[in-house]
Amino acid sequence: MRRRPLWKSILIYAVVLFWCFIVLFPFYWLGTTSFKKPLDATRLPKYIPYYDFEPTTEHWEYLLEVRGDTLWRHFRNSLIAAGGSTAAAVLLGAMAGYGLSRFRYHWRGLNWRNDNIAFWIISQRFLPPALFIVPFLILYANLDLIDSHIGLIIAYTMFNIPFAVWIMRDFFDSIPVDLEDSARVDGATRWKAFVRIVLPLSAPGLASVAIFSFVFAWNEYLYALMLTNFDAITMPVFIAGQNTQRGVEWWYISALALTAIVPVVLIGLMLERFLTRGLVAGALKG
């Protein structure tokens, strides 16, 4: 490694610090606003607690105690929708990814082989969700799935499968077949070899698929807005709804917003290496 000129080092640290500030400041603002008294949040900006404004916990108390049941209901809806669709997408994605990695398919009618099938599957990820608004509305109304958890789980699974298949196929390609082959020589069935040997080896891949699916479903807005109206409303729709129902109470919304993002941001930060790995696998191979 050559030594770097000083001006270059300064430039690098300046850019990095500046961008970290850009990224972190909005989070800081959300955090402090949730402790501001209404007057401190609606007049000229106040920056530092105890220095230019006196923090209060009343909004958090209101959110967690008075409105706690409502909050928990929406939070739970989000957990169920995101958790359920993640489980389904990981299972179906791992199976299809394994199939595409280990077998040779040939759909004669279309003359499609593995790569065509994989491309078709990932291309579904990029279809605009707006295309499905009308069919989903009619279908869900007829099947009585509007405002149900299972309805959201089904929709999110559909959106998450393409990416899951894509990443898992790539991951299975990197696992040598010898292990399963020797297990199968010893009498294990294909399914047993998949569940007992291949899946445990591909835990990192499964983890990144799970995070991506979970975060996508947790943050999804359009379908949650369209397919729920009371019982199954998820956090993003609940938060967006504060816009009109109550006027804009920034202090309350900030607290609410933090309850929605803290879980996913924490999951993301704790499992950061799987996340980066999945991103890179998805894009480099894509």
Next chain:
Amino acid sequence: MEASNPTTRTGPAAGKPPASEGTSEDRIMKRVFLSPAVIVLLLLSIFPLFWALGLSFTDMQRGGSTTERIAEAAGETGQGFLGLDFSLTMRNYERIFNDERLQAAARNTLYYVFIGVIVQYIIGFGLALVLNESFRGRNLVRVIFLMPMMTTPVVVAYTGRMMFDSYRSPLADLLRHAEDWIAGIPLIGGDVSLAAPWLTEGSWARGTIVLMDSWQWIPFVTLILLAGMQAIPDDVYEAARVDGASSFQILRKITFPLLLPISATVVLIRGLEIFKIIDVIVVTTGGGPGSATESLTMYIYKTALTFGNYGYAASISFVLLILVIVFATVFLTVTRRIAPRGMY
């Protein structure tokens, strides 16, 4: 996507003989593994796609078709297509060409896509260059970079509203201080107004929405480009330096061209994602002022749910699909020409 070309894939699966494909167990398991995902996609993606195409040629409304309503009012039934309770019509597609709101929404969407992609790629590339250098705390910075991507877009939008308020926001505060400071400079000082209608005036609001989306997704571009940069072997740089190339020449002649394939992928992914934009707009401007910031997805949503016109909503969703397909095709054709495969 590059792997669309079936001959290019190289992986363990490519050269390897099929793993004992002959056994009857495998002939069954082969289908068992792939079918569930394919069936889900067929049922929930392909079938609705064709259904929407069919609907776009009908007069379906929420709670029944126009034909059905007229028939009910007249006390008759079964006047529509083949005795069904709706009529086939081309009116939805005729309406597309005269719908100014639709054209505005399409323009806005293209604005978000093109400006967004350009802003995110340029800044993302610059940041990746910086992160590719070694400095203290690099791992921490990478973690910080992931935070916006995890954040719910609805929350990003609310936070953005707090950041870009024309009076109460820290940004407005900063600009006011800058005004005072400029006014204090002798000779060039004077009354300068830096106040901007960030979210209240159409063209500004469109830019602000792009900024919010960029805040969230620049890190994504950066992390992927960074991975691409780290995949470039060091001896390539060393050889260039031995030949006396300057940093800028290395960037222009080596780093940038080598990164073109992955740049194409990341730009395509971002472009296709921005085509779907709705949540940030709903929370920040609600599509306003007027419909100056409305996106196609938002207009489709409103047509279907607020106005209840299913047939028309379906037909404009195909306008969106056509834009997406044109974007992807043109983009892929151009990038394939500039950056042929196999540059790595």
